[in-house]
Amino acid sequence: MTRATDATVPASRWRRAGAAALSLLPSPDDYRPAKRTWRRDLIAGVTVGIVALPLALGFGVSSGLTAEQGLITAIVAGLVAAVFGGSNVQVSGPTGAMVVVLLPIVASHGMGAIAAVSVLAGIAVLAAGALRLGRAVSFIPWPVIEGFTLGIALIIFMQQVPLVTSPATPHAGEHSSNAIVAAVQSVIEADWSYVPWGLGAVAIVAACMLIAPKIHPSLPGSLIGIAIVAVLAVVLPTPLAVIGVLPSTLPAPSLPSIDPAALGALVPAALTVAALAAIESLLSARVAASLADTGPYDPDRELVGQGLASVASGLFGGMPATGAIARTAVNVRSGGRTRIASITHAIVLLLIVLVASGPVGMIPLAALAGVLMITATRMVHAATVRSILRSTRSDAVAFVITAVITVSFDLIVAVGIGVLSAGVFALRNLSRATGVRREDLAGPAQPGDERIAIIRFDGPLFFAASDRVFETVTRMKGVSVVILRMSQLELVDASGARVLTEIVQSLERRGVTVLIKGVQPGHEELFRTVGVLDSLRHHKHLFADLPSAIEHARSHIAREAAGSR
Structure with a gap:
């Protein structure tokens, strides 16, 4: 049975290749509508x-x-x-x-x-x-x-x-x-x-x-x-x-x-x-x-x-x-x-x-x-x-760039530079769509809440926005716990995942505890491969909902306060 199955694989590939090749050639279907339109076709x-x-x-x-x-x-x-x-x-x-x-x-x-x-x-x-x-x-x-x-x-x-x-x-x-x-x-x-x-x-x-x-x-x-x-x-x-x-x-x-x-x-x-x-x-x-x-x-x-x-x-x-x-x-x-x-x-x-x-x-x-x-x-x-x-x-x-280069130099160069310039502007606009902002804790305030920062990510996170995201998050002062809220994060590439890893590592080196909330299933494998999750101090610092993450952060602040007495 295994041999027969293995033998059918090349045959099916040849059939698909043959069908793909035939799709590039003329066929009788090209002219079937002409039964109704041939008079207009001749005039046209x-x-x-x-x-x-x-x-x-x-x-x-x-x-x-x-x-x-x-x-x-x-x-x-x-x-x-x-x-x-x-x-x-x-x-x-x-x-x-x-x-x-x-x-x-x-x-x-x-x-x-x-x-x-x-x-x-x-x-x-x-x-x-x-x-x-x-x-x-x-x-x-x-x-x-x-x-x-x-x-x-x-x-x-x-x-x-x-x-x-x-x-x-x-x-x-x-x-x-x-x-x-x-x-x-x-x-x-x-x-x-x-x-x-x-x-x-x-x-x-x-x-x-x-x-x-x-x-x-x-x-x-x-x-x-x-x-x-x-x-x-x-x-x-x-x-x-x-x-x-x-x-x-x-x-x-x-x-x-x-x-x-x-x-x-x-x-x-x-x-x-x-x-x-x-x-x-x-x-x-x-x-x-x-x-x-x-x-x-x-x-x-x-x-x-x-x-x-x-x-x-x-x-x-x-x-x-x-x-x-x-x-x-x-x-x-x-x-x-x-x-x-x-x-x-x-x-x-x-x-x-x-x-x-x-x-x-x-x-x-x-x-x-x-x-x-x-x-x-x-x-x-x-x-x-x-x-x-x-x-x-x-x-x-x-x-304007495409028109000027077309007239001055070469058509193909003009299209290439035009596409390149449009791509650069598109990346710049897309990077600006990456939102990174600090949120207030919901509900009644508790002692030590001022030392907890919730950072919410919105939109795409990719190479063009990585430096801005890193600087925004790591320059925060006076906090002991940072919750990275990921549920609204859309597209993430390897550079974006890498900057998250560097953010976690940078904060942890300063003694700031990092909690991550709401990693989407589509991002989890990338985060594991690049090292985002491994950079956390403890595997229990990964949460599915925000209330649990806030509760854990407050427990950290409470233990920190008790240790300083």
């Missing part, structure tokens, strides 16, 4: 495809790459993530946050390195999903996320300035990798005969994007604006630079060439891209789940899907992809409820490549800049910024 998919076209083209150009690569990413990664991802409504593709990370990589390693970075980053994100790290995004506080978003929006806006000031897009290395510095450089070096045309194109697109939704919510203002500017650029003799020739088919997939000598430099860049892809995709999926009843999302499967999407995009010569909250929100608000909508969005973009690559190539770059400028301004909500700045000092500081 077409709508998102139209909205995504200018964004895909614009983000491709802004990354220092080509519009073609942005479009390839939207098609390939959008399709793969829709099938394999953990959200029913997530729409994936090139995003503004990824543009910010890719631009310095292009400047340092060239356009040819991006496909390799995409594959390497995709493998890292895929591994994170397989290791079940999808819940880690919940540790990022809301002010840090909003500061991150504000910084990205400012960078995206500034990245469009060179497209408006000159017909010649700067090559990698000609301008600073910092978006604000590069924008200033492009204004200084601007072709002032070109600037009115560029600003005019931006103004037309911006006006269409602002006015079209007021006429009807379903009107694609960005596409209308781009179409108007493109027609004017064909009809009028304008100097506006255009996208150029686009292929009428997708390229054949192939493994990107990776120079072994450059691999050491590409791996850190790929890890940065992977971290951003994971964070942005999980945040987008979480927000999407709150917009409507779209079913639950699996964060681990989402990482697997996004990892596969970036790998596939790299194989086709595209760029890394993430979940795109703006396009995902459009999908949900247009009625999308299953993966059919996201898949349809990718098919619509593919049809545009196959049928309309010629007209798309005539779109002026300044028009794309207008789309991204408006998109950047819509990423930031003034009400949200005000609410954070007016909330608490710690949240406001974390928000």
Whole structure:
């Protein structure tokens, strides 16, 4: 019997492992609701495809790459993530946050390195999903996320300035990798005969994007604006630079060439891209789940899907992809409820490549800049910024620090420092919640009660509050017995238990008798392990109720008084 039982343990583990692996893969259940929603899904998919076209083209150009690569990413990664991802409504593709990370990589390693970075980053994100790290995004506080978003929006806006000031897009290395510095450089070096045309194109697109939704919510203002500017650029003799020739088919997939000598430099860049892809995709999926009843999302499967999407995009010569909250929100608000909508969005973009690559190539770059400028301004909500700045000092500081570091240095560094600063403030606030105060003895006073101190602990007791607790208790004078009242003590870590041990030892060395009352069952094992209970002078100095502890303390005072006579 024992052998049979032992043999079933590995088998059950294999079954659980197999079930866990299968949960990360597509299943027929993904499409069961489509029986009721497929019409709305198709309409939503077409709508998102139209909205995504200018964004895909614009983000491709802004990354220092080509519009073609942005479009390839939207098609390939959008399709793969829709099938394999953990959200029913997530729409994936090139995003503004990824543009910010890719631009310095292009400047340092060239356009040819991006496909390799995409594959390497995709493998890292895929591994994170397989290791079940999808819940880690919940540790990022809301002010840090909003500061991150504000910084990205400012960078995206500034990245469009060179497209408006000159017909010649700067090559990698000609301008600073910092978006604000590069924008200033492009204004200084601007072709002032070109600037009115560029600003005019931006103004037309911006006006269409602002006015079209007021006429009807379903009107694609960005596409209308781009179409108007493109027609004017064909009809009028304008100097506006255009996208150029686009292929009428997708390229054949192939493994990107990776120079072994450059691999050491590409791996850190790929890890940065992977971290951003994971964070942005999980945040987008979480927000999407709150917009409507779209079913639950699996964060681990989402990482697997996004990892596969970036790998596939790299194989086709595209760029890394993430979940795109703006396009995902459009999908949900247009009625999308299953993966059919996201898949349809990718098919619509593919049809545009196959049928309309010629007209798309005539779109002026300044028009794309207008789309991204408006998109950047819509990423930031003034009400949200005000609410954070007016909330608490710690949240406001974390928000500002994250935004400033995002613009000045690096996105991942910004998130890391933002989380760290928020964590420091949270620990400080939590330590202040630790209450240590002296209570009066209940009932009629008796002789010698002034030499008995009841110390009540409230809230958590952990490392951040340990020094303050130690000083508060041990600096008491003129007492012979101290009762440590523990019944209201909540969270206790090893540092908190250790400081209790030091308090008991310090008081006992001074000849003060320490009694402990109300140790909770969940704390008892920790107190024994760390030595709190062993530090008591006698094992009978541990009490379950306060009256018994007070009675014992008074007996100590009485014996002390009798001994002094």
